[in-house]
Amino acid sequence: MTHLNELAATAKAFLLDNPEATTEELREHLKDMAESLLADASDDYWDGVEVSHLHDAKANLREIAAKHSLSIEQHHHLAASLKVIDAAQKRVNEGDAGPLLDILKGFEATNVVHNGDSTTILKKVQGSHPSELTRKRLEPEVRPLEFDELSSIYIAEHSVNLLPGSQRDIQSAHKTLKRYAKGIDWRTHTRAQVVTLRDAMRDSSLADSTVNKMMAKLSAVMNWAVQNGHIEKDYTKGLKVKGVVSSRRAFTENELAKVVNTVTDEREPHKRLFGMLAVITGARCGELTQLTKADVVNEAGHLCIDINERNGKTLKNKGSARVVPLIDGAYGFNLNEFSEWVNALPDDNSLVFGMSRDIASKWFNEKVLPNALPDRDKNLVLHSLRHTMATLMKQAEVAESTAQDITGHTNSSITYGLYGKARSVNVMAEALRKTFGIA
Structure with a gap:
């Protein structure tokens, strides 16, 4: 039950079920509610459905005033309850906490005259032993912490x-x-x-x-x-599954061919181009989805993707930063189509593929792979393309340092250190053409 619904319900209970309640008891209840409604995060108490029910709650309170015989103090309490609800709605809908603050100021002024704690107030009504119902009303409601x-x-x-x-x-x-x-x-x-x-x-x-x-x-x-004191105990430690070893593997030649055919058949160009770059570069999903128009560069006569940490992008480690040349014709990749797609983007900060990592990964793992390899095992995922690229370069006898530069597996660029950036791109391009069997 939300605080506002509780306010309406307990106001009704006080007025109809507990006609003996004193003015002080009613006022203390309203003060507690107003303080909670002011101090607590609004998202904790209101959603679209609950807000729509507030009109009914206020209507119920007004119906009590119209149909029941009430004392002057009870009518005051009804009016005050409605004011607290209206003030709380102001805070939620308009970000205006002023009405709630004004209500609390009124309570503070009243407390100067009525200086007694809740136990004293209850004793006036019920003696020394408050009922269980009243005790529960005074105890703060502890919501589940999800x-x-x-x-x-x-x-x-x-x-x-x-x-x-x-x-x-x-x-x-x-x-x-x-x-x-x-x-x-x-x-x-x-x-x-x-x-x-x-x-x-x-x-x-x-x-x-x-x-x-x-x-x-x-x-x-x-x-x-x-x-930080939100919970007392943590029972999550030591529950990891033991002996887990990554069983991801590379695609076989036949499996890769089926994957490429499925990617090529994709009607949405940004997905198709994303899939092709994942195949021909072995780049991580997050590295590709972070690429912007400014990260597609020409280096030493080659169109390349510049994988970097600029403008808030993140990499797995420092060695992941690299420039990878794109090889026209590799598994049917069309360099002109990709270049035209990038050039048509509105500005340098535009994402090349316009997808988050989650969306891109889900598309590949839940659409491409089931269509391409319906009987595949779960060890084949988008990330398997990195294993595939490493395997293909090893089979093509590409130098390990160059292969590491292409996939971003080194802590420092060995090839860059030997040749410089431009020459390094030429070396990587030559290695990739050899890997893909392109003269």
Whole structure:
């Protein structure tokens, strides 16, 4: 029940079920509600459905005033309840906290005259032993603390120190965790609930390596939550799946041919071009989806993609920064089509493919692969194209240093150090033509 619905309901209860309630008791209740409605985040209490119900809540209160025999004090309480609801709506809809502040100022002025605590007030009405119903009304409502709320606070607090790419990584992982953490109150969570969460991820389509990554993200949030007093205990530690070794492999020649055919048949050009660049460069999904028009460059007569950290982009490590030449005709890649697509983008900051990493990965893994390889095993994913590129270059006897420069596996560019940037691009282009069998 939201605070506003509670206000309407308890106002009705006070007036109809507890006609003996004193003015002080009614005022104390309204003051508590006004303070909560002012101090708490509005997202915690209102959504579109609940806001639409407020009109009914106010109508119910007005109906009480019209149909029931009430004292003057009870009528005052009804009017005050409606004012608190209206003031709270002002805060939510217009960002105007003034009406709630004015109401609280009124309560503070009244408290100068009526200086008594809630126990004293209750004694006047019920003696020394308040009823269980009244006790529950005075106790603050403790809402379940779900992962959605912790995630929002965690991301907001850490965003100042995170690059946009890192924020997207966390948000993506948290989006997955939210699906499996539904119904868990993290204030009172148990080890068994966390084990169930982990096992539910394992029972779905998530690989054990992905489950372990999700558990690491979850543990980071819960450790932070304990350190900052949001929860008392963290039961997420030590629950990673043991003995997980990446089983991803390269595509076979026959499998790759089917993948390329499916990508080529894609009607949406930005997806088709993304898929082709993933095939002929072995670049990571995030590296490709971050590319902007300004990152497509000419170097030593070759059209290249410049994978960098400029303008908020993120890379796996420093060695991931590189320039990779694009080879016309590689697996049917059309360099002119790609160049025309890039030139048509409105400005240098425009994303080349206009997709987030999640969308691009989902398109490849859930559309391309099922169509190309319906009987594939789950070890073949978009990232397998990197393994494929490394395997093809090894089979073509490309120098290891050059292969590492192309895939971004080195901590420092060996080829750049030997030849300089322009010559390095020529060396990589020659190596890629050899890999793709293009003279």
